[in-house]
Amino acid sequence: MAAANDDEILEGFLCPICKADLKSASQLTSHFESLHSEEQDVLKSLKDIFGKAKKIILNNDDNDLKETFDRALKLNYQEQAYYHSQEQVVGVSRSSTDYFKAVRSARLERYATETNKLLIRLDKLVCNMPTDQNMRKQHEQEVVPWLDGSSVKLCPNCAKAFNITRRKHHCRLCGSILCHDCSVFLDLNIARAIVDPSAPKSTEQQDPETLEKTGLRLCEHCYNLVELRKQVQDSRNAKTVLVTAYEQMRSLMEQARPAVAMYEKMCQSLFDGETTYNLTDVNAMRGRIGKLAEGIDLLSKQIAAHPADPGTRQARLQNAIRQAAAHYIKEDLLSLRKLPTEAQIEEVRRQRYERAERQIQAERQRMEREAATQAAGPSAPSDNHQDDDDDPLLEQMNIIRGYIKEARKELRFEEVAILEANLKELKKEYQFQKLSSKS
């Protein structure tokens, strides 16, 4: 039965070089390595392309090589049609945001009034806090009335009885009673920062003991509310050097996108033999894209070099940004189409010109034939020949030429295209006027 199967096996094990039928079934690659060691460059060139670059490439085979790849790697038209023919819209989705926000704001409103009350008190407490301990106590009691503790026998938080060792204390913000173990202390510096975010922040951390002496004694509830407020504040001011660099990089990318599109358009126009843009224009555009790429590269490197502890998310983030930028530059900015040479452009333009010429010739012949049939008719005298200098059209054309020059200098090629179109229109109009004035 093996004999019957030869055909099927054969296909799988053909060696690309000796074309030997390897139905002995040594695998393709190992056969390659063992029997064709002198042909290693084929395999290797597949594997590390840069190293073998010099041996493989010459410019004139770009095209057939590309064709081969396309044949092997890309889907042909039919397959493409099968895969892409169906139009599809984004599927159903439903938003619960409104409900979410309704629930949230109802809940937060309750907190908000309470937090505001606490903040006002905190402001009063911190603003003119006397340094003297007794004065301070008095000041604190003036701002927040302390609860009368005579009837409170147990700490409301931990339910332990008060005695000589477990003394009664008061929360400085709401005035309620609690024991020492249940109280939390808020650093005065932090308290000041919360009240006045513009004040300079001190970064030094106080050790727990001094904190207990100098800090504000709070109950857990008040502390949480104040802490929450602080976090919201912090996240608002989270913009760092990194973020600015990133935003700059993104804005460069934003600029690069239309520039690349413009370049493609200009390139195409050159290949089509149009005269809207000239080669130096396109080269300048290419230069500009190069500059943008450089800028993006630089910024992304800056971001990657930003100090971060290795292994942390921050470090991973920075690397990912750099990677994305490098990929973007490689795929979108450096793979631009090659420009045609001056000679090629001339050639295309000449062909186009000849085509146009032929068309005009044909037109003229037709006109002449028509004229011949109407030869009997009297020809109109042409005496109202206008003075060229005064023609407002000509003047306008000159102005536009000036604009074009300026726009070119500043690389605003969108404008160049529009102006060129205008100029063409004017020329046509002018020609038409001349003709009509002649007749």
Next chain:
Amino acid sequence: MNVIQAVKMYITKMTEESGPGMKVILMDKETTSIISMVFSQSEILQKEVYLFERIDNLSKWDNMKHMKCIVFVRPTSENIALLSRELRQPKYGVYFIYFSNVISKSDVKTLAECDEQETVREVHEVFADYLAVDRHLFSFNIVGCMHGRSWNQNHLQRCSQGLLALLLSLKRRAVIRYDAASDGCARLAERLRDLLRREAALVDNNVPLTGDVPTPIVLILDRMDDPVTPLLNQWTYQAMVHELLTINNNRVSLAHAPDVPKDFREVVLSSEQDEFYAKNLYSNFGEIGQTMKLLMDEFQKKAKSHQKVETIEDMKNFVETYPLFKKMSGTVTRHVTVVGELSSMVAKHNLLDVSELEQEIACQSDHAKHLQRIKALLGTESVRHHDALKLVLLYALRYHAHASSALPALLDALNARGCPEPKRVLLALELAAARTRSEDLFRMMNPQNITKRLFKGLNGVENIYTQHTPLLKDTLEDLIKGKLRENLYPTLGGDDSGYGRRPQDIIVFMVGGATYEEALSVHQINQAYPGVRVVLGGTTIHNSTSFFEEVKSAMQGVHRTHTRHIKNV
């Protein structure tokens, strides 16, 4: 009806809605797979998503208030709890929350109450709740969906939700048809209908009425109706890779293979990102070898004709064609490695002989000859235990009722060669025999098939290794021609005004798992019937190994009735 496109569009929508800025995406285990099936990392980096985090990763981390967080999770209770925790102490600046399926109001309320810092901007349901394997193939990655013959409730829930999501993501209304002989199919069909009813408002508001076009059909089938297909060795590229090397979420591990280059320990095979693969997915093994040979020939010719690059101009040209080369070298080497590995396995384990016999048992009836050849192969050292087991099972499926069935003797032979757990044959046989089958398992009795076979025989079979076509193909063709019998495949839900009309959009779901061979059949049908669009799904995508797992799970704690006379295992 392109499922990959559907998922991609949802994810693009998420990244766009959050506006510009550095983004992190927070996912659970399943949504991680859902995203990784359709996007490569470099693609998603271009959408400003730089970090990928798991929501169940509770390790301590630094504050990242300058980042926007896109949350994409399934609406499970664990995820709600984890997300609540996250929102209480937000690490990121703002949150955009997307659930991959319907979420209850009470869960939204829970989350809203945790968002004390007002960091959440959006809460949405999007319906990317399945793994898009290919344009017309999806799965839920569940092996062992049945437990002791009835649905594992979690898996039933997951499948019905997933199918609901699929319909919503493709913007389709549907009627449900199911295999009446299978209890599992009926359960799932009912559950899906209930879900569709409950979410009627969502469907009515968002999915346009089809008008003149016939209503799309969801057809729910049972794997055990065709236990033969997952047992066969495959020779089309994708199916073969899965059978011999196992594709897991588009990834193939080559770590166990000797002398594989380091870069290819794990290769990604995705038809979205790899055009060579997309093109050769369904080519048979021989054709692939041919294509590679051509590529290498061409390459060699170039190498020979131009020995050196000397001028700056040459170098410049090289750099400009560089992306092309890089792409070419990357893809082709990857596939050369995979194909090399495949062919070495084919040679080592006598797979050509095994496959030939498998195909013959599947397609022809000749007891004496088959028995003799199975015995011969069981005695061959190089045949894997796994293949021996499959052969005996195929024999059992076809001949267990045969007058001179030698099944006990073959089981002894399996035992003798040390094959682990030969009992698996009986489990599968039991499961298959328990089904009241409308047709013969191997479709021999159907006169139409016999004529087809005859014609095929006259033309000469093109390839003896791919004679077998899955049952699914016939079922689908019947459905398309409007000949699928209503008493065997009843309709549930939706109006049946479209009855008898030829359907255009069909979603087939296989309870118990689909196979890549069936994906190929669906692909062929899509091409053969213009205007008809079929999408195939399964609880998982099986190869023979995972199929045995599936059987084992389904037979857990079940007494054998049909095969109880066989005692020697």
